[in-house]
Amino acid sequence: MGSLSPAERLRQARIVLQDRGIASPDLLAPEIRQSWDRCLEAGLEPHRSPELLYAAGSVLDEARERHELTRRLALAEMHNLYHQISGSNFMIALGDPAGMVLDTITDDTFRTTADAKNIRAGGLWGELHQGTNALGLAAAMRAPVTVHGPEHFFTTYGGLTCNAAPIFGPNGEIAAVLDASSDCRSRQRHTMALVKMSVRQIENGLFREAYRDQLVLIFHTRAEYLRTLSAGLLAVDGEGRVLAANRQAQFFLQGLPARPGHHFAELFRTGFHRFLDEGHRRDRVRLEDHEGSSYVVAIDNLRHACPIHARKDRTTPGAQAGFIAEDPAVRAAMRQVSGAAARGVPILIRGATGTGKELMARHAHAASGRSGAFVPVNCAALPESLVEAELFGHAEGAFTGARRGGARGLVVEADGGTLFLDEIGDMPLPVQGSLLRLLDDWTVRPVGGGTRRKVDLQLVAATNVDLAEAVGAGRFRADLFYRLDMMEVELPPLAGRSDFAAIARHLLRTIDPGCAITDEALEALAGRPWPGNIRELRGALTRLAIAVGERGLIDADHVGAARTAPAPSPSTLERAVIDRVVATWEQTGGNVAETARRLGVTRNTVYKKLRNR
Incomplete structure (x- = not known):
């Protein structure tokens, strides 16, 4: 048997399964053999089509509500993963720990296939329902797994390749399972690596949410990896007692008691309060553990978790950028953007109009630590004939109407800072080529001649359109899309955010600090669809503040009246x-x-x- 190829061994294994009802240990990977054994013990028959079972709508709703935080974080990552997996014929699915599908994102070419129709929200994909499959097996194994083609127990799923990994909560229990499935012809070797990265991002988000009121230490042996997925996270209380450590922190601190109930002093050679004092003076601190390993450490929530030590102002995430970020998905996006900006990676921000894309871009600029200017450019507002000259500058006399003495261009203005290209989906194709060249060598040459100039800037792009779809339609260059898509975040619509009340109160303070709003009024506003998102909410609150005048209190009656009242005519x-x-x-x-x-x-x-x- 040793001379057989993996494909031949699998074919032989299926023959043995069909003829003798046995999962051959000599022909199968151990995890697949064990899964087949469990399926056989449960009375499943490989050549029978499995019964497709779906939870009732109320059961699905309850499961989604029970896993709301995980879903919020996971949906943002699922969109990122969807855009990272190139090609077609694939889908991303999120399942609960029992194997019920909670959400899916499906490629258009895969959506109409028989397999895709089986994998939908409410579907029960536990191992004993649908046989050996990645989503069910990853939950059973508590480990990532790939199930390729004929490794599925049921013959009917032999055309699928599925990669799944469990998402662990801070308590060590499985919170959900993330799965990326495709047909066998579209199988991609890097898919599992991308799934694991997404899972780690979700797990880190869950960790930070669980300990948002405590100190979270972010650490790594190398400073450049401090804001990446390979950093360790250690939660401690205000006295230095360990509350939890993520898997990477446990790896770094192996051999040391990085477990709940132990103390910071048992891990590191620096005293806890001395460490806090140093953390207030600088953003990063050097620590050495008792095994002699050295780490660069940053501290989250220092002011909030330890107010007694708050010697300098440390604003909450988003405060410096001028927006509220209490929603878990938005906070997760901010952390991703911070990490990318710290490493100078191009960032792509997706979201509907009015969701705060420019504010997120300004957060990226602040997180980058650059001292240069933040230069916003609305690609949709620039005349097509002048876009390249406005971006890259122009020499004197380069074209009719060129400025005397020429112009250095917006890219050069952003040198040392951040260039924000809003509505990049509307950028003309010829200019896309010039932007791609900028990303290749970070030099610019003015339209009409002149010497090339080296620039050093953080590039942030934003769009409210699906760039992958635009690539397929020939409206956007694929090579530019892949360069911009190194770090992509998506901002949720206002109606889907959990921090609506905080956003509304923040906006009202900027509109009229003397005006207040009741909880009932906020509840009434929160029930609206808000297609214009935060921009629309600002307009509505402005009108309400004007309506109540010096009375200064917006109540539910004002909200109801504003919905139907005609606009007043000016005198x-x-x-x-x-x-x-x-x-x-x-x-x-x-x-x-x-x-x-x-x-x-x-x-x-x-x-x-x-x-x-």
């Missing part, structure tokens, strides 16, 4: 006054109190004029 007799009030209000960023102060009038007067604009 032509007061047009000049209204225009001045509106102009001042816009200059102050919508701050009613500051507008009133500048104009020397009462807030109520400002409200009246704004109401009549």
Whole structure:
């Protein structure tokens, strides 16, 4: 048997299974043989089509609610994984620990196949329901597994290759299972590696969420890997007691008691409070463990978890960027962006209009530590004939209307800082080629001649369209898409975020610090679909603040009235006054109190004029 190829050994194994009802130990990988044995013991017959079982809608809803946090984090990673797996005929699925499918993302070419129709939300894919399959087997083994073609117990699934890995919660229990399945012809060797990376990202998100009110130490032996998936995470309380360690932390600290109940001092040679003091003075600290290994360490939640040690201001994630980030999926996206920016990796931000893509880009700029400018460019707003000249600059006389003396271009303006290309899906194809050349050698040459110039910048792109679909339609270059897609995050729509109330209150404080809103009013607002997302919410809150005037409290009745009330008509007799009030209000960023102060009038007067604009 030793001279047989893997494919021949598998063919022989299936013959033995069919003729003798035995899983041959000499022909199969141990995990597949053991799974076949369990299927045979359960009375499953390999050549019979398995019964397709689906949970009732209420059972699926309850399971999704029970695993809400895991789903939020996983869905963001599933979208990333979907775009990372090139080719076609594949799907990404998330299952609960028992093998029930919670969510799927399916490629168009795979969606209509018989196999894809079987793998859908509510489907029961435990090993004893659907035989040997990756999703069910990974849960049973508590380990990643690939099930290729005929390794599936049931012949009907012989055309599939499935890669699955369990997602472990901070308590060591399986929280879910992530699966990437394709037809055998589209099998890709790197798929399992990508699945494992996604799983680790989700696990780290679960870890941080579980210990968001405690200190989380992020550490690695090499500084450049501190914000990557290979970093260790260690949670401790304010007194230094160990609460949990992720798998990478356990690997780094093997041989040491990195377990709950032990103390920081049992792991590291530096005292805990001395470590905290040093952590307040600098972003990164050097620590040496009792085995002699040295680490670079950063601390999450230092101010929140240990207020007694808060000697300098450390804002919560997103605060410096000017937006709320209490939703787990948004926090996970911010951490991914921070890690990518720290390493200078191009970042692609996806999301519908108004979800905060530019704010996330500004967070990337802050996380990069660059001292240069943040230069935003709306690719959709630039005239097609001038896009290249605006980006890369132009020599004097390069074209009709060129500036005297030429222009150095937006890319050069961003040198040492961040270039944010918004709506990059609308960039003309010829300019896409020039951008690709920039990514290749990081040099620019002005339109119309001149010497090439080296630039050093962080590139962030954003779009509200599906770039993979645009590539397929010939509207976007595939090679540029792959270069931009090194780190992709997707911002959820406002209606799907768990921090709606916090967002609304934050926006209202920027609109009018003297205005408040009741919980009932927030609940009424949260029930709306918000197709315009945060931008639409800001407009609605502005109108509500104007409506309540100096009373300063928005309640549920105001929200209900605002939904149906017609827009007021401006008074032509007061047009000049209204225009001045509106102009001042816009200059102050919508701050009613500051507008009133500048104009020397009462807030109520400002409200009246704004109401009549």
